[in-house]
Amino acid sequence: MANDKIIVEENTRPDQVPKRIAIFPERISARFETEKPPEKLVMSFPHLIIREVICLQLVVIVVALIALFFNAPLEELANPQHTPNPAKAPWYFLGLQELLHAFPPLVAGVLIPFLVVVALVVIPYFKINIKREGLWLNAPNQTFIVFTISVWAVIILTLFMDTFSVAIPSILLYGLAVMPYFNKKENRFLLWLGRRSLSEWIMIWFVTVATVLTLIGTFFRGQSWSWVWPWQ
Amino acid sequence: MQSKPWRSVFRTALPIKTNLDRSLVMFNSLALHIQPVKVRERAIRFSYTFYLGMISFFLFMVLVVTGILLMLYYQPAIPNAYENMKDLQYVVSSGIFLRNLHRWAAHLMVISVFLHMLRVFFAGAYRPPREFNWVIGVLLLLLTLLLSYTGYLLPYDQLAYWAVTVGSNIVKYVPIIGKNIRFVLLGGNTIGEYTLVRFYVLHCVVLPLFITSLIALHFWRIRKDGGLY
Numbered sequence: 373m374a375n376d377k378i379i380v381e382e383n384t385r386p387d388q389v390p391k392r393i394a395i396f397p398e399r400i401s402a403r404f405e406t407e408k409p410p411e412k413l414v415m416s417f418p419h420l421i422i423r424e425v426i427c428l429q430l431v432v433i434v435v436a437l438i439a440l441f442f443n444a445p446l447e448e449l450a451n452p453q454h455t456p457n458p459a460k461a462p463w464y465f466l467g468l469q470e471l472l473h474a475f476p477p478l479v480a481g482v483l484i485p486f487l488v489v490v491a492l493v494v495i496p497y498f499k500i501n502i503k504r505e506g507l508w509l510n511a512p513n514q515t516f517i518v519f520t521i522s523v524w525a526v527i528i529l530t531l532f533m534d535t536f537s538v539a540i541p542s543i544l545l546y547g548l549a550v551m552p553y554f555n556k557k558e559n560r561f562l563l564w565l566g567r568r569s570l571s572e573w574i575m576i577w578f579v580t581v582a583t584v585l586t587l588i589g590t591f592f593r594g595q596s597w598s599w600v601w602p603w604q
Numbered sequence: 605m606q607s608k609p610w611r612s613v614f615r616t617a618l619p620i621k622t623n624l625d626r627s628l629v630m631f632n633s634l635a636l637h638i639q640p641v642k643v644r645e646r647a648i649r650f651s652y653t654f655y656l657g658m659i660s661f662f663l664f665m666v667l668v669v670t671g672i673l674l675m676l677y678y679q680p681a682i683p684n685a686y687e688n689m690k691d692l693q694y695v696v697s698s699g700i701f702l703r704n705l706h707r708w709a710a711h712l713m714v715i716s717v718f719l720h721m722l723r724v725f726f727a728g729a730y731r732p733p734r735e736f737n738w739v740i741g742v743l744l745l746l747l748t749l750l751l752s753y754t755g756y757l758l759p760y761d762q763l764a765y766w767a768v769t770v771g772s773n774i775v776k777y778v779p780i781i782g783k784n785i786r787f788v789l790l791g792g793n794t795i796g797e798y799t800l801v802r803f804y805v806l807h808c809v810v811l812p813l814f815i816t817s818l819i820a821l822h823f824w825r826i827r828k829d830g831g832l833y
Contacts, residue, residue: 413642415626420639420648427655431662435712439704446693449686450765452794459766462756464714464749469770481774492742496735504728575725
């Protein structure tokens, strides 16, 4: 490369068709930072293709088996005069519906979903999410104070609104997150906890709360959104 | 398999013996050439990705096929839509099986797309240069939810009607334009004939076009951003 003479000419005239075009990809630092030594490669055909074919077959078989044994629900014809009690959204929105009973609709129905989507979209554009260092790696004491105040602000707010379904998982996860700060023992579980970054803790919290709310909305809510046990 | 007609369709002659042949199989096929001719051995292990993206895509394929077949038996009108569901159950051969396939594949796709997002997040695969593909992925998750939601109304039974009512009532609370959005979405102030037609067009034409384009972009970007993380 060193003794090759490369003439780089940037032609700006669109009516002249160049004989050859060379494209030098822009060197993005992050791309080359993580570059690892060459890994073992295999041919896509057949190694990847066979996996795809088997995966497709398994997907079709599993869906077909479910479809054979469980019928899709169908109730009577829609009747706008007759409101069922409770009226439930599709299951993946039941977490939101559960929140709607605790927070004002503008917050639970508009603000929270909007913020979740924005938060997901911007994840890759923040350095802290790209570095992903363990939460307690730098300035643990300072981190502890800021982390504790912000987390407990959320927990107290949810307790104030009687949303124990959010508060209890939050308290438990807070306990897990601060464990490596207090307990310096070196067992695998604590080391794993210690390696979790802030963004990972937020995601774990989001998924846990969303799952808990969805499960409650699906299985534990009856007439007028009152608490019922699934076996009742 | 060396005949002229065969070679005119499939440029690679059979049997496939050399690695050059194996490359050409991928290279010369429209369906396969979006994938590289060689891949990292580690990246195609099940334990690496759990194949969640692949599973989501295959579920989408099942949904397209069963969806097109269901369209043959469906009229977006009241009460025809509901009667069509009954016909699928009692008149059409394997009609209920078809509807079951579509319904369960849809639920599974919501789950698999969500799990795919989690896998990508915890692997840190959204990091540069893949940040925009993550954004496309979030849009794909939203489109999956919208497709599922618009499809929910189409049987037009009590379950569908009130689930969509609950969802569309939330839209009302969007500041200033909430009521207008809801009116446009429902084609009126309450769910009725026009809602059914609008949701039908969204579910069968508009959203599938969007999601198909974005899936193509999503796959293309995987290659352009340096392959599977």
